[in-house]
Amino acid sequence: MGNAKGISKSPTGIEGFDELTLGGLPTGRPALVCGSAGCGKTLFAATFLLNGARDFDEPGVFVTFEERPVDIVSNVASLGFDMDQLVDKGKILIEHIAVDPSELEEIGDYDLEGLFLRLELAIDQIGAKRIVLDTIESLFSAFTNPAILRAEIRRLFDWLKDRGMTTVITAERGDGSLTRQGLEEYVSDCVLLLDHRVHNQVSTRRLRIVKYRGTAHGTNEYPFLIDEEGFSVLPVSTLGLNHQVFDERISSGVADLDAMLTGGGFHRGSSVLISGVAGSGKSSLSACFAEAACAAGGRALYFSFEESAAQTVRNMRSIGVDLQRYLDAGTLRHIAARPTFYSLEMHLAVMLREVVRFGPTLVVLDPISAFLGNADQLEVQAMLLRMVDFLKARGISAVFTHLMHSQDGASETDVGLSSLMDAWILLLNRETNGEYNRELYLLKARGTSHSNQVREFVMSDNGIRLIPPYLGEGRALTGSARRAQEARDRRDRAQREHQLQRQTSIIEKRREKAKAEIAALQVELEADEMELSRMLADEENFQAQVENDLAAMEKSRRARSGE
Amino acid sequence: MQDQTNVTEPSEPLKLVLYVAGQTPKSVAAINNLERICSEKMPGKYIVEVVDLKKTPQLAREHNIVAIPTLVRQLPTPIRKIIGDLSDIEKVLVHLKVGE
Numbered sequence: 001m002g003n004a005k006g007i008s009k010s011p012t013g014i015e016g017f018d019e020l021t022l023g024g025l026p027t028g029r030p031a032l033v034c035g036s037a038g039c040g041k042t043l044f045a046a047t048f049l050l051n052g053a054r055d056f057d058e059p060g061v062f063v064t065f066e067e068r069p070v071d072i073v074s075n076v077a078s079l080g081f082d083m084d085q086l087v088d089k090g091k092i093l094i095e096h097i098a099v100d101p102s103e104l105e106e107i108g109d110y111d112l113e114g115l116f117l118r119l120e121l122a123i124d125q126i127g128a129k130r131i132v133l134d135t136i137e138s139l140f141s142a143f144t145n146p147a148i149l150r151a152e153i154r155r156l157f158d159w160l161k162d163r164g165m166t167t168v169i170t171a172e173r174g175d176g177s178l179t180r181q182g183l184e185e186y187v188s189d190c191v192l193l194l195d196h197r198v199h200n201q202v203s204t205r206r207l208r209i210v211k212y213r214g215t216a217h218g219t220n221e222y223p224f225l226i227d228e229e230g231f232s233v234l235p236v237s238t239l240g241l242n243h244q245v246f247d248e249r250i251s252s253g254v255a256d257l258d259a260m261l262t263g264g265g266f267h268r269g270s271s272v273l274i275s276g277v278a279g280s281g282k283s284s285l286s287a288c289f290a291e292a293a294c295a296a297g298g299r300a301l302y303f304s305f306e307e308s309a310a311q312t313v314r315n316m317r318s319i320g321v322d323l324q325r326y327l328d329a330g331t332l333r334h335i336a337a338r339p340t341f342y343s344l345e346m347h348l349a350v351m352l353r354e355v356v357r358f359g360p361t362l363v364v365l366d367p368i369s370a371f372l373g374n375a376d377q378l379e380v381q382a383m384l385l386r387m388v389d390f391l392k393a394r395g396i397s398a399v400f401t402h403l404m405h406s407q408d409g410a411s412e413t414d415v416g417l418s419s420l421m422d423a424w425i426l427l428l429n430r431e432t433n434g435e436y437n438r439e440l441y442l443l444k445a446r447g448t449s450h451s452n453q454v455r456e457f458v459m460s461d462n463g464i465r466l467i468p469p470y471l472g473e474g475r476a477l478t479g480s481a482r483r484a485q486e487a488r489d490r491r492d493r494a495q496r497e498h499q500l501q502r503q504t505s506i507i508e509k510r511r512e513k514a515k516a517e518i519a520a521l522q523v524e525l526e527a528d529e530m531e532l533s534r535m536l537a538d539e540e541n542f543q544a545q546v547e548n549d550l551a552a553m554e555k556s557r558r559a560r561s562g563e
Numbered sequence: 564m565q566d567q568t569n570v571t572e573p574s575e576p577l578k579l580v581l582y583v584a585g586q587t588p589k590s591v592a593a594i595n596n597l598e599r600i601c602s603e604k605m606p607g608k609y610i611v612e613v614v615d616l617k618k619t620p621q622l623a624r625e626h627n628i629v630a631i632p633t634l635v636r637q638l639p640t641p642i643r644k645i646i647g648d649l650s651d652i653e654k655v656l657v658h659l660k661v662g663e
Contacts, residue, residue, distance in 0.1 A: 099629055105658045108592070108647030113584040113631035117620040143630065143646075 007214045010058065010130070010166045013051025014044070015353075016233035020218050021209065025190060030157050030167040032187040034179045035194030040205060040226050041170040043079065044194065045132040046072065047231040048168050050081045052130045053091035058166075060130035061122045062094045065138040069094040079230045095122045099142035106144055112152040116159060123163065131160065134170045137181050146181075157186050178210065189213050195221070204343035207233055223349040234349030245269065250362070250397050251296065253288030253321075256466035257425075260442055260451040266423055267447060268361075269395045271388045273417055275402040276427030281438055281457055281464070282401040283307070285425070286364045287316045287323060288464060289399045294326040298361030302334045303351060305370040309334035320463045333358050339370040347371070348383045352390055362397045368417075369403040381417065388420050422446040427457060430478070437479035440466055456482065577609040577659065578638035584631045585617040589648045593632035596649035604656055 009023030018024045025031045025048065033041050049060035064072060072094060073083045086092040095118060123131065136153065143149055160167050169187060174180035184191055191210040196203060206221040224233040249265035251258055252272075258265045266272055272289070274282045283306075290300040304312060312334060313323045326332035335354060342350060355363060365387070371380045384400070391398045402417065418424060424443040429436050438457035442450050455466035456478040470477040470485045477485050581597055583590035594613060601609050616623045616631070626635070630646040636659055649655050 095624070097629060098627060103642065103644050105643070105645045105654075106647050107645050107654050107658070108596075108650035109589055110630045110632060110647045111587075111589065112629055113587070114582065114616060114623045114628040114633065115630075117584060117616050118623045118629075121620040121624065139629075 009215075010052065011056060012048040013055050014047055014231050014233060016222070016224070017207075020222065020233060021212060022215060022217070025166060025168065026212075026214070027166050028164040029161060029189040030169055030187045031190035031192065032169050032171060032179070032184055033192045033194060034171045034173055034184070036173040036196060039173075039194040039196035040224070040231070041194055042067070042072075042134050043075070043226055043231055044192075045134055045168040045170050046076045046081070046083075047079065049092065049130055049132050050076060050083060050086065052166075053086050054081075058129035059091045059093075059126040060132065061119070061126070061128045062092060063119065063122070063131065063133045064094065064096050065099070065133070065135055067134075069096050078228070079226070080228060081230075090126050093122050093126050093128070095119070099139065101142045101144075104142065110145075110148065112139075112149075112156070115152075116156065119156075119160075123165065128165065130166045130168075132168045132170070135172065136169055137171050137179065137183065140181050153183070154186050184210075194224075199343060202340055202343045204346050206345075223343075223345045225346065225350065225353075232353065234346075234353055246395060250289075251292040252285070253290075253292030253295075254285065254464045254466065256455070256464075257440070257442075260453075260455070260466070261445055262449040266397065266445065268397055269392055270422035270446070271391070271398040271400065271420065272423045272425065273400050273402060273421040274425045274427060275404050277404050277406070277429050280427035280429045281459055282403070282427060283312070283366050284316065284319055284321075284459055284464065285427070286366050286399045286401050287312065287321050289362060289397075290332060290364055291316075291321050291323060291326070293360075293362035293397070294329075294331045299331045299359060300326070300333070300362045300364065301355060301358050301360035302332065302364045302366065303354075304334060304336045304364075304366050305339045306367065308336045318461065319459045320461050333360070344371060344379050344383050348387060351387065355391070355394075355396065360396060362399065363391055364399045365401070366399075367401040367403050369401075381420075384417060385420055418444070423448075428454075432477075432479065433481050435479055439469075439478060576607075576638070577605065577636060578612075579609055579659075580612045580614060580626075580635045580637055582614045582616055582623070582626070582628045582631065582633045582635070585615065587631075590632050592648040592650065593634070596652065596655070597634065600649065600652055600655055604652070 007029075008027040009021065009025065010027045011018045011024040033044055035041050046062065049062055052058040053060050062072065067075070073087075076083050083092060083094075087094065097115065097118065119131070122128070136156075139149055139153075140146065157167075157169075169183065171179035171181070171183045173193075174182075178184045178191065178193060188211075190212045193208045193210050195206040195208070197206065198204075205224050205226065207224045208221045209217045209219065222233050224231065246268035248268040249263055250268050250270075251265045274285055276282050283304075287302075290302050293300040302312070307315070309327065313327065316323050323332060323334075327334065333354075337347070337350075339347070341347075351363075351365075368380070368384060371383070388398065400417070400421070421444075423445040426441045426443045428439040428441065430439060438459070439454050440457040441454045442452075454469060456469050458465045458467055467482075470482040579597070579601075581593060583593060597611065601611060614622055616628065622628070632646070632648060634645040634649060634655075636643040636645075643658060643660075645655060645658055
């Protein structure tokens with residue numbers, strides 16, 4: 001919209017800055033970069049010029065009023081620029097304008113036509129499109145007539161505009177005004193303010209666009225970084241809560257932990273907080289997350305604020321987690337930086353930049369509590385909120401570890417992080433019977449039903465295992481207490497089994513005895529029966545005999561009388 | 564007490580270079596003022612060269628000239644520079660160490 005009428009812009013090639021200004025600095029117009037000493041004005045200007053010459057085919061003139069050309073060449077070499085080569089190719093021209101006030105005497109009216117002639121010569125010599133004036137204010141210390149200087153500087157800017165030069169002018173920050181000599185009056189198109197603040201002995205560089213006529217731009221202060229990769233501005237945008245959600249699960253790298261969650265793991269894009277006291281296994285657990293992400297074909301980015309990469313690899317090897325192969329394969333990146341190395345803002349900015357560059361699926365920050373040493377709690381919370389939002393928006397899962405100083409208020413993190421986190425794993429280290437045992441408790445896991453049990457957290461060379469604790473006698477036991485109790489149980493069980501066996505055999509014997517007795521009685525019974533039936537038979541025989549005898553007697557009696 | 568004794572003393576002549584840019588009023592004024600100073604105050608004791616940087620801008624770079632007009636005393640050393648249209652003749656003489 002309105003692009004045709006909008007002002008055209010020249011990219012600076014400075015990472016982040018061109019996005020922030022929607023294209024760069026205004027083409028053919030002067031831009032003022034102001035800031036106090038040592039805040040990076042010259043490097044900003046040099047980067048603009050060198051990138052233009054190298055990447056955008058716009059030759060440039062570097063006009064230096066202070067530093068000698070050799071110094072400038074060596075200064076930008078530290079940012080990875082080979083300025084000499086560009087000078088040899090005729091893409092860059094360094095014009096050193098040294099004015100020594102001690103050898104000058106002003107008598108009568110004068111102007112700075114000599115400066116104009118020199119600039120014109122330099123511009124024409126290489127066909128320059130860009131020009132840097134660093135620092136034009138030093139003219140004010142060389143010449144004593146400010147009225148002439150002001151008129152000449154105004155004329156110079158108009159002249160540069162007429163020639164269509166995209167110009168960067170650097171100026172020292174003044175008291176209560178942007179520049180010491182009020183140069184901002186002459187430059188109405190674009191004014192940038194660089195700042196260098198030290199808080200708790202940690203410095204942060206910040207950039208602010210004070211004015212940019214005819215274009216939309218961010219108005220916040222943005223941290224910027226000057227390192228071996230050059231000058232980069234790091235816009236930390238705040239996002240709403242409109243990020244995508246995922247049903248996909250990611251493994252924690254600990255099968256027992258996954259099993260505690262219905263669905264077998266955490267949701268992708270969740271932020272997981274692991275908190276615990278010193279030595280409770282936070283880093284080990286987060287390394288498992290990282291390993292699992294790599295093993296699943298993802299990429300993991302591990303920010304460590306305490307250990308170096310080599311140290312982490314060695315330590316994790318002791319619990320059977322081999323991170324080296326993923327480091328070698330390039331799917332795991334380990335970045336170690338002391339919290340005091342940068343300010344909070346800068347840490348965040350650097351982390352976001354690394355995330356954008358590396359494109360991980362999982363990010364580990366180990367530990368976030370390290371920041372509390374040199375920053376305000378609210379700031380830490382704000383930083384983490386932005387980090388969480390940023391990662392969520394990209395569907396990147398995040399693991400944060402947090403060192404607790406005491407377990408008493410275990411459910412209160414110092415930074416009040418709980419609400420930012422989707423899941424919270426609490427690692428405890430409890431003393432019982434003269435030994436410390438690690439325990440793991442899944443305090444919260446949004447959108448996933450999960451076990452409420454405190455598990456014993458055991459690290460061995462085979463990795464991390466979670467053992468359900470001994471439950472009984474109204475309390476949970478862990479460690480050797482658990483083992484002792486289990487042994488006692490085993491003994492009891494054995495004893496009972498033995499008892500049962502003995503009882504069984506006694507009863508068995510008794511039964512057999514009874515059976516035997518039954519058999520004996522049966523035999524007796526049968527004998528009696530037999531006796532009885534024999535007796536009955538005998539009785540029958542006897543009766544029959546008696547009858548027979550009677551009949552025979554009768555017969556014989558009848559025969560006698562009948563004769 | 565001023566002119567005769569001192570002006571005769573320096574054995575080396577003054578070598579002066581005046582840098583101007585075209586025929587601007589300031590440049591013209593400077594040329595005129597310098598001519599006057601030289602002929603009136605130190606006749607015969609000077610060599611003057613006028614350089615028009617409009618024609619030879621590379622000399623501005625070589626000789627590090629920023630302001631116009633600039634008068635440079637190349638000899639005797641050390642080099643001294645005066646910028647401006649040289650309207651204050653006494654000051655010019657003082658600065659050129661002429662007439663002390």
